[in-house]
Amino acid sequence: MDFTPPTADQLLAIKVSAGIEELAAHERYGAATSDTVEAIVEGIGAFAAGEWAPLNRIGDTAGAKWADGVVTLPDGYRAAYQAFVEQGWNSIAGPEEFGGQGLPFTLATCVLETLGAANMGFTLLPMLTVGAIEALHHHGSDAQKALYLPKLVSGEWSGTMNLTEPQAGSDVGALRTTATPITDGPHAGKYRIAGTKIYITFGEHDAAENIIHLVLARTPGAPAGSRGISLFIVPKIHVNEDGSLGEANDVRCVSIEHKLGINVSPTCVMSYGDNGECIGEMVGRENGGLAAMFTMMNSARINVGSQGVQIAERALQQAAAYARDRIQSARASSTDKTPVAIIEHPDVRRMILRMRALTEGARALLYYTAGQVDRGALGDEAAARRAELLVPLLKAWGTDVGCEVASLGVQVHGGMGFVEETGAAQHYRDARIAPIYEGTNGIQAADLVTRKLGFENGGVLQALLGDIAAEMEDVPEVAALAKDAAAIGQWMTTTASLDDKLGGSVPFLTMCAVAVAGWQLARQTRQSNNPAKTAVTKFFNRTIAPEARGLGAAAMAGEELLYELDSAALVG
Secondary structure, three states, X not given: OOOOOOHHHHHHHHHHOOOHHHHHOOHHHOOOOHHHXXXXXXXXXXXXHHHHHHHHHHHHHOOOEEEXXXXXXXXXXXXXXXXXXXXXXXXXOOOHHHOOOOOOHHHHHHHHHHHHHHOHHHHHHHHHHHHHHHHHHHHOOHHHHHHHHHHHHHOOEEEEEEOOEOOEOOOHHHOOOEEEEOOOOOOOOOEEEEEEEEEEEOOOOOOOOEEEEEEEEEOOOOOOHHXXXXXXXXXXXXXXXXXOEEEEOOEEEEEEOOOOOOOOOOEEEEEEOOOOOOEEEEEOOOOOHHHHHHHHHHHHHHHHHHHHHHHHHHHHHHHHHHHHHOEOOOOOOOOOOOOOEHHHOHHHHHHHHHHHHHHHHHHHHHHHHHHHHHHHHOOOHHHHHHHHHHHHHHHHHHHHHHHHXXXXXXXXXXXXXXXXXXXXXXXXXXXXXXXXXXXXXXXXXXXXXXXXXXXXXXXXXXXXXXXHHHHOOOOHHHHHHHXXXXXHHHHHHHOOOHHHHHHOHHHHHHHHHHHXXXXXXXXXXXXXXXXXXXXXXXXXXXXXXXXHHOOHHHHOOOHHHHXXXXXXXXXX
């Protein structure tokens, strides 16, 4: 099925929820004029539809291939990536001193959203590079920035994030990869890296000329746990002082995983130092690696939340097209018994409308978050704090939305949705990874109630929900949801035990996320003369917001209910 970029809704979200005109009033973002914004949104839409979307199906059916340590992407992918680099799409928000365009993060968010809707698995390649740029720009030395950032910003080189090991998943502090200082010879001052990392997205591929791995490892005598982790740059191919490429590093892709979806994205097992000659250099201070990596992870979590929007958009488009074309039965309320398109039947229409409301709501949350990130970059500390609070809402609820909408897309197709040839199943399979990686959605909810809720002793969350309740007096469903969430947040801050908070964290997160999404949809509707937007927002407010409000009981159910059965009885 052809892909149509959601340009109009993106422009509305960028204008209203991100507040791009206010951002452009600052000197730093002065280049983000309305003409430039429109050109970028329309341009990436045309590029994605013409270059990346046609490859989505072969990416799923053929997938990335591994042979003797080399990973090859299907036909057409290397050329599509080179076109992406040559047209400058990777550099939109990159720092200007290293060849970037210095535009707001909001516009880079739009680039990745559009590309991901066209081809979600492939978009993981530039997505991880963006995170590597963030980590090096904030924590790298001047020499490291000068050597690595120009090619990462352009996209000529790609980046990876290496945390997970076979015995160390969410518990990053359990990692065993080592970094031994080199005291003499040509690599003096650097480190020999040795260890195995798993689940490394695009750890090996043939689209970029070099891959810059960011690897967490332990130096000799480092403290136990996460306090003893350092971050290292480990290039696939050594980079000479003049920026040219040298010899291959002692880095090897041992295998790639066979997955449920995103088959074009090679998920690699990486081995460092098989021959004792894997050379890396430390980023930032010793034992400060986790803080540096979290800079990268924060960027990745926003963009994974965007993946929920991406796959929802693609599934919605396919389901809507099928519902318009599929003729089946007369409408039950009609005296005319002529069969009609299934989109005329109430339940199919409900599913399509729900898909659209969830997709546009998640997009509204995405661009509101991006706008707060940009304000934080301009020095607005309150906005930066609010952005941190929004990240787990976006990552978790956004990816839940992707799964639900993709599942509904299969349902709209009926039995044909369960048949691979229609393509609806691919969206469902691709969507399922997003609630898992970059911190499972349960971890996002735990982060919300244990760390983010503590910002200013609950004040950051209360201010957000207070803004929503005050502005949504004419939207009672959203105002009531915000007030209920605020009350539960107050209980969690002052009274609830840790297990109480953790046990209710997922429904609480959903309540908060839906409140923000409903707020932003309403704000967009007020500035839009589009009757369709009004109808979608009304559906969101009258069906999805009350559902979320109903989660209040689950959010406050407490630990007693969870531990009424012991572990043996629970699983037995």
